[in-house]
Amino acid sequence: MSVGRAMRILPHRTRRLITDRDRGCRFPGCPTTGFVEIHHLQAWADGGPTDTDNQISLCTAHHDGIDRGDYTITGDPTHPDGLTVTNRYGLPIRPPQPHETAPPPEGDPPVPAGTYQPPSGGPITWNDLAIPSPPEGDPPVPAGTYQPPSGGPITWNDLAIPSDHELTHGTPPPPGLSLAPPPPAQTISWLDDPDNPDRGLIRTNWGHH
Numbered sequence: 001m002s003v004g005r006a007m008r009i010l011p012h013r014t015r016r017l018i019t020d021r022d023r024g025c026r027f028p029g030c031p032t033t034g035f036v037e038i039h040h041l042q043a044w045a046d047g048g049p050t051d052t053d054n055q056i057s058l059c060t061a062h063h064d065g066i067d068r069g070d071y072t073i074t075g076d077p078t079h080p081d082g083l084t085v086t087n088r089y090g091l092p093i094r095p096p097q098p099h100e101t102a103p104p105p106e107g108d109p110p111v112p113a114g115t116y117q118p119p120s121g122g123p124i125t126w127n128d129l130a131i132p133s134p135p136e137g138d139p140p141v142p143a144g145t146y147q148p149p150s151g152g153p154i155t156w157n158d159l160a161i162p163s164d165h166e167l168t169h170g171t172p173p174p175p176g177l178s179l180a181p182p183p184p185a186q187t188i189s190w191l192d193d194p195d196n197p198d199r200g201l202i203r204t205n206w207g208h209h
């Protein structure tokens with residue numbers, strides 16, 4: 001070890017003054033606060049003074065970068081903004097600006113509204129989102145107030161498409177039901193349809209006059 005290098009070993013008190021002032025690596029934007037090294041802004045070989053105004057705290061990585069010539073730091077370390085850092089091409093290096101470190105404006109996709117709980121009670125999975133298979137048996141009851149004639153659960157027969165005959169002549173009412181006369185505006189109904197061969201029989205059976 002040379003004499004010059006031995007002289008670069010800082011007294012504990014001097015080092016403490018620098019680390020207390022800098023509170024971590026002085027490289028722009030570096031978050032390192034522990035295990036800093038002391039860097040002389042003016043190279044010791046150039047005859048720089050060994051006082052706190054000429055030394056800064058740097059983390060190991062940035063101190064090595066300085067020694068490799070990746071960066072150059074000049075200025076007054078006693079002011080928070082007193083240092084100027086340039087890269088090996090002389091371009092200034094500054095801390096990242098808030099808008100450069102902010103998350104993208106679109107952010108995360110929105111959480112779906114509601115209080116959906118997967119059947120398992122655990123975290124939601126793709127299986128929970130799968131489209132359910134059609135249930136066996138009857139289809140779901142359509143919205144509205146439709147009631148099947150049987151009074152029981154709706155069946156496929158209740159939803160069957162009417163035949164052409166039913167569309168043309170209408171469906172006879174269930175036995176025992178007395179029909180009201182057709183409204184005057186109605187020009188024809190199954191009761192008055194001359195094409196209906198059972199017209200007279202049905203009128204008689206239902207007590208219609």
Ligand SMILES: [Zn+2]
Binds near residue numbers: 059
């Ligand atoms: Zn650093």
